[in-house]
Amino acid sequence: MGILFGTDGVRGIANKDLTPQLAFELGRAGAFVLSKGNVKPSFVIGKDTRLSGDMLEGALIAGICSMGGDVIKLGVMPTPAVAVLTRHFNADAGIVISASHNPAEFNGIKFFNSEGFKLSDAIEQKIEDLIIDKNEYELPIGDKVGRVKEFNNADEIYVDFLLKSIDGDLTGLKIILDCANGASYKIAPEVFTRLGAQIIYVGVCPDGININHNCGSTHLDLLQEIVLKEGADFGLAFDGDADRLLAVDNLGRNVDGDKIINIFAHSMKTKGTLKKDTVVATVMSNLGLDLALNKINCKCVKTDVGDRYVLETMIRDGYNLGGEQSGHIIVLDYNTTGDGLLTAVLLSSIVKKENITLSQLSDKMNVYPQILVNAKVKNENKYSYKEDEIINNEIEKIEEHFHNRGRVLIRPSGTEPLIRVMIEGENQDELKILAQNLANLIVERLV
Structure with missing residues (x-):
């Protein structure tokens, strides 16, 4: 990762880390890099409901227009909707102002290319280099300066996209929606109402500072309580920018991204639409998930943590289903990024068409216990475990003990002098001992 860009754009505390000045510079540099030589490049910009969104939007737009770029303002809009609308308007790029699942004081800026895909590391690095090197631009004047247009019906385009993603409707389902006081607060109730579902919704009263606060996909307690109280078929929880979804089944149990991927894989396998009988997920x-997929003769390809790496693998190798435990689900037959609303509609449609409960669908996958222990080592030694024969012999010994029903994952921290030891298997008490012993060995060898 670069100095400014992380795994999901530029992010930090608004007006401290992510300042209007930085937003302005991102607008200028982004317009320069993404214009593809167009004299009048066009950008669409959406944002979530954070108070700081207006401030950063104004600075970002000023930067783009100062480079001659035209801007279409979408207003409050889910991240995946910006990807859809970037393609709809044939724009040179789309930009989202959001910090996703983070608290309200944070914000972020992330770019999509003209096809609605997140930018590659190389393109982000070009933008970053221009800012860090304090590049001097040749600025347009007169009628060459960019214009700003507001598009007030953008949500209708995205709603129509979602309605067309399934055959039939959701009549007969009672669904609880938690919109996290975020970008889905208007669109999600509209979509599910038009599909005929009986809905109860919470998290639809954003005030600029309550996004993700005790609601949404990061706080499922409220949704679990309402699902059980109302006797609902299930509940659906979005994060602040609605690019991820987690669910609660009819028994009040969490249904995470892995389980949703498995449900989708089974459905797509049956219909013959799962490309290469393969899904893509992260090492976490x-x-x-692997064992459930094996039962239907499918496999799971693993990537580094981050939905951008899942997407890169899907595009490179021709797969159409992937995602993360956190609820970023990518179905490339429909959209180019994680799409919480699309995931919600597709999941609901599967429940309706198969005429069984979400708990029954969820139980097609057994969740194995995962134990995580941190090993504190010298920062310069974080990656040395790869060359340590004693550590690697111990890892090999543990995995042989599991007989393919457990695994060891070693992940050096990107920001701290730590090596994270994750061991997964069937017996939680045994896992605790194995993980702690391996962590102790790593500390002994690398401290």
């Missing part, structure tokens, strides 16, 4: 996905 649960072993239960």
Whole structure:
């Protein structure tokens, strides 16, 4: 990762780390890099409901227009909707102002290319280099300066996209929606109402500072309580920018991204639409996903943590389903990024068409216990475990003990002098001992 860009754009505390000045510079540099030589490049910009969104939007737009770029303002809009609308308007790029699942004091800026895909590391690095090197631009004047247009019906385009993603409707389902006081607060109730579902919704009263606060996909307690109280078929929880979804089944149990991927894989396999009978997930996905997929003769390809790496693998190798435990689900047949609302509609449609409960669908995958222990080592030694024969012999010994029903994952921290030891298997008490012993060995060898 670069100095400014992380795994999901530029993010930090608004007006401290992510200042209007930085937003302005991102607008200028982004317009310069993404214009593809167009004299009048066009950008669409959406944001979530954070108070700081207006401030950063104004600075970002000023930067783009100062480079001659035209801007279409979408207003409050889910991240995946910006990807859809970037393609709809044939824009050179789309930009989202959001910090996703983070608290309200944070914000972020992330870019999509003209096809609605997140930018590659190389393109982000070009933008970053221009800012850090304090590049001098040749600025347009007169009628060459950019214009700003507001598009007030953008949500209708995205709603129509979602309605067309399934055959039939959701009549007969009672669904609880938690919109996290975020970008889905208007669109999600509209979509599910038009599909005929009986809905109860919470998290639809954003005030600029209550986004993700005790609600949404990061706080499922409220949703679990309402699902059980109302006797609902299930509940659906979005994060602040609605690019991820987690669910609660009819028994009040959490249904995470791994389980949703498994449900989708089973449905797509049956219909013959799962490309290469393969899904893509990260190294943190649960072993239960691999074993559930094996039962239907499918496999799971693993990537580094981050939905951008899942997407890169899907595009490179021709897969159409992937995602993360956190609820970023990518179905490339429909959209180019994690799409919480699309995931919600597709999941609801599967429940309706198969005429069984979400708990029954969820139980097609058993979740294996995962134990995580941190080993504190010298920062310069974080990656030395790879060359340490004693450590690697111990890892090999543990994995042989599991007989393919457990695994060891070693991940050096990107920001701290730590090596994270994750062991997964069937016996939680045994896992605790194995993980602690391995962590102790790593500390002994690398401290």
